[in-house]
Amino acid sequence: MDKTDFEYIVVGAGPAGVQMAYFMEKAKKDYIVLERNDVPGSFFTTQPRHRTLISINKRFNYFPEKEFNLRHDWNSLISDDDDLLFTKYTDDLFPGADVLVKYMADYVEKFKLKIRYNTSIANVHREAVLEGKFRSRYTLTDQNKKKFTCKVLIMATGPVEENIPTYIEGIECADTYKDHSIDLKEYENKKVLILGGGNSAFETADHLAGSAALIHMATRTPVLMAWDSHFVGHLRAVNNGILDMYHLKSLHALRQCNTLKLQKEDDGTITQTFEMDLPHWSPPGTATFTSKGYDKCIVATGWKFVNTKMFDESCKPETFHDDKFVRLDEHWQTTVPDMYFIGTAMQSRDRRVASGFIHGFRYNVRSLFYMLGLRYDGCDLWKKSFPSINAAELAKFMVEHVSVSSALYQLGQGFLCDVLILRPEEESKGDGNENMKGTVEYYYELPREWVLKNDYFLNQEHMVLVTIEDSHHRFPPTSATNFFKPGDMNPRDCKCTAFPQGVYYSYKRGKLQEEVHVGGSLVVRADKKIFVGDNNPDRFTNKLKNLLNRQIGVGRGDHFERLFPDEEWKKVYREWTPEEIEAKKMEEIKKKEVEYDCKLGILS
Numbered sequence: 001m002d003k004t005d006f007e008y009i010v011v012g013a014g015p016a017g018v019q020m021a022y023f024m025e026k027a028k029k030d031y032i033v034l035e036r037n038d039v040p041g042s043f044f045t046t047q048p049r050h051r052t053l054i055s056i057n058k059r060f061n062y063f064p065e066k067e068f069n070l071r072h073d074w075n076s077l078i079s080d081d082d083d084l085l086f087t088k089y090t091d092d093l094f095p096g097a098d099v100l101v102k103y104m105a106d107y108v109e110k111f112k113l114k115i116r117y118n119t120s121i122a123n124v125h126r127e128a129v130l131e132g133k134f135r136s137r138y139t140l141t142d143q144n145k146k147k148f149t150c151k152v153l154i155m156a157t158g159p160v161e162e163n164i165p166t167y168i169e170g171i172e173c174a175d176t177y178k179d180h181s182i183d184l185k186e187y188e189n190k191k192v193l194i195l196g197g198g199n200s201a202f203e204t205a206d207h208l209a210g211s212a213a214l215i216h217m218a219t220r221t222p223v224l225m226a227w228d229s230h231f232v233g234h235l236r237a238v239n240n241g242i243l244d245m246y247h248l249k250s251l252h253a254l255r256q257c258n259t260l261k262l263q264k265e266d267d268g269t270i271t272q273t274f275e276m277d278l279p280h281w282s283p284p285g286t287a288t289f290t291s292k293g294y295d296k297c298i299v300a301t302g303w304k305f306v307n308t309k310m311f312d313e314s315c316k317p318e319t320f321h322d323d324k325f326v327r328l329d330e331h332w333q334t335t336v337p338d339m340y341f342i343g344t345a346m347q348s349r350d351r352r353v354a355s356g357f358i359h360g361f362r363y364n365v366r367s368l369f370y371m372l373g374l375r376y377d378g379c380d381l382w383k384k385s386f387p388s389i390n391a392a393e394l395a396k397f398m399v400e401h402v403s404v405s406s407a408l409y410q411l412g413q414g415f416l417c418d419v420l421i422l423r424p425e426e427e428s429k430g431d432g433n434e435n436m437k438g439t440v441e442y443y444y445e446l447p448r449e450w451v452l453k454n455d456y457f458l459n460q461e462h463m464v465l466v467t468i469e470d471s472h473h474r475f476p477p478t479s480a481t482n483f484f485k486p487g488d489m490n491p492r493d494c495k496c497t498a499f500p501q502g503v504y505y506s507y508k509r510g511k512l513q514e515e516v517h518v519g520g521s522l523v524v525r526a527d528k529k530i531f532v533g534d535n536n537p538d539r540f541t542n543k544l545k546n547l548l549n550r551q552i553g554v555g556r557g558d559h560f561e562r563l564f565p566d567e568e569w570k571k572v573y574r575e576w577t578p579e580e581i582e583a584k585k586m587e588e589i590k591k592k593e594v595e596y597d598c599k600l601g602i603l604s
Contacts, residue, residue: 006032009140009150013040013115015358016343016365017156018104019077021113023369033113034140034148036120041104043158044097049177050207054199054236055357057095059087070406074359075100077107078366084110094238126315126336133376136338152376153339159303163324165195170262173270177204177300184211190295193272195259197223201300202239209242215252216291217242218259218274227480230472233347233356262297270294279602305345315339330450331371332364342368354410363407363416367445386440389424391555394440395544398466402502403525405468407445412468412500419443419451422462424552436554458510462552465505468524471497487520494519502526504544506551518543536563
């Protein structure tokens with residue numbers, strides 16, 4: 001008789017569900033993955049519609065470390081098999097979706113993951129129980145009325161349905177991104193309206209750009225470029241050919257407007273009625289326009305990441321943005337106890353870095369796995385221990401780790417962090433010895449918000465959070481083609497740089513004491529000389545040695561932190577004269593003072 005009761009049930013065998021299954025299988029947990037289709041990664045058998053992924057597959061990255069190379073391999077799942085990497089499956093920088101399906105099938109087979117296929121969950125019910133550390137008993141009923149039970153439910157269902165803007169009257173006139181025809185012959189010399197301003201909409205427009213006579217894109221919100229926001233989910237260059245054509249006057253166009261109505265006319269064409277804010281008109285106002293004669297309308301407004309219909313009233317999780325996202329806490333638990341969402345749904349907590357893509361959520365899943373072990377099974381978090389406090393050893397370890405870490409790199413900006421806990425013996429504090437009696441714990445890849453709400457960490461006398469961050473948000477809006485100059489690498493706290501860098505936050509009993517930005521580099525490594533003539537590559541470790549000295553008094557606190565010694569500085573750096581500085585100031589002032597005849601807002 002088939003086993004139907006488990007400690008953990010994962011719903012969905014997409015990349016996140018399979019990744020969680022890998023960790024559970026390796027740890028011999030009591031689990032099963034329930035998948036509604038007959039293959040893992042079934043979403044990618046039909047999506048994206050035009051079959052090319054926007055997750056990069058960069059095979060060659062100069063440095064040899066597997067962990068470093070995963071920074072630029074956006075499709076591999078984590079495993080201890082160095083041969084099972086997506087980069088070995090195709091040479092394409094932007095690979096086809098079918099390759100990902102093949103890779104996932106091989107991954108599942110290689111590790112003999114426990115997946116039950118053709119099992120579509122129709123209903124989820126929860127009973128409140130108290131069984132050790134468990135508070136729930138979930139009953140899942142499939143399409144054949146078969147029931148499965150578990151104590152912890154992990155939803156890995158990915159994009160569950162298209163996010164159709166039902167507030168638009170007549171939206172049924174439009175084809176959907178998921179189902180629209182991709183036969184270019186059908187669009188030759190046609191006028192096409194595309195609703196949406198994200199990657200799926202632009203992917204569709206780019207596909208049709210050489211066949212359609214006119215393409216009009218309509219988006220309610222401004223189009224955000226990934227090269228400006230540094231958020232991988234915003235519009236990517238690989239999909240923005242239509243913008244190039246628009247600005248080079250090749251007929252296709254983009255409107256920021258609010259579509260109110262679509263109407264099918266007697267001749268089969270579609271009329272769009274829309275509102276457009278016009279703050280630059282006199283007087284400012286909102287206009288209602290109609291645009292006629294569209295032969296096709298395609299709605300490509302993204303996906304929803306939770307199917308609320310499958311949960312009965314005993315366990316319906318809270319959602320937001322019209323049920324697009326499920327609300328998650330600091331360790332991806334929903335508002336319902338013992339129910340977690342993983343995979344692309346994790347982006348509901350993260351609209352800054354990579355949680356919506358494999359190269360981000362594979363690390364979130366690993367972090368959650370360890371946190372589940374701590375919570376339910378009494379296992380320890382993933383950590384490294386040191387038997388004494390050696391300033392040079394710790395500084396070298398942290399610099400080398402941050403120089404290759406893919407998790408901190410992909411989930412930077414403080415979303416995931418490592419945690420260093422120092423426990424010096426009281427009599428050793430402040431004695432200046434390089435090696436101090438005491439112990440050190442270094443925890444890997446934890447959600448920063450969770451750490452800063454967890455009593456264990458908040459009660460530590462000496463704690464350092466370790467992240468990788470960039471500083472683009474600290475600068476005024478700047479063209480992507482101008483945002484490349486290195487930041488000033490001489491200050492102790494190099495917080496203004498175009499490049500990602502290690503950032504170290506020092507805490508005492510939950511109170512921030514100081515933060516140190518060690519300085520960035522193009523390859524985001526602090527363990528190598530970053531340019532010819534780099535005469536002080538030890539400045540990164542020196543900054544951390546000095547930080548540890550200020551924190552607990554270990555070692556010296558006067559290690560040299562500048563880019564060049566004073567005697568070298570004059571050889572490689574020519575300071576501008578007062579006249580040159582003044583000329584540059586005037587150049588910048590003139591740019592700011594330029595007045596234009598036309599504007600797009602009330603003030604500018």
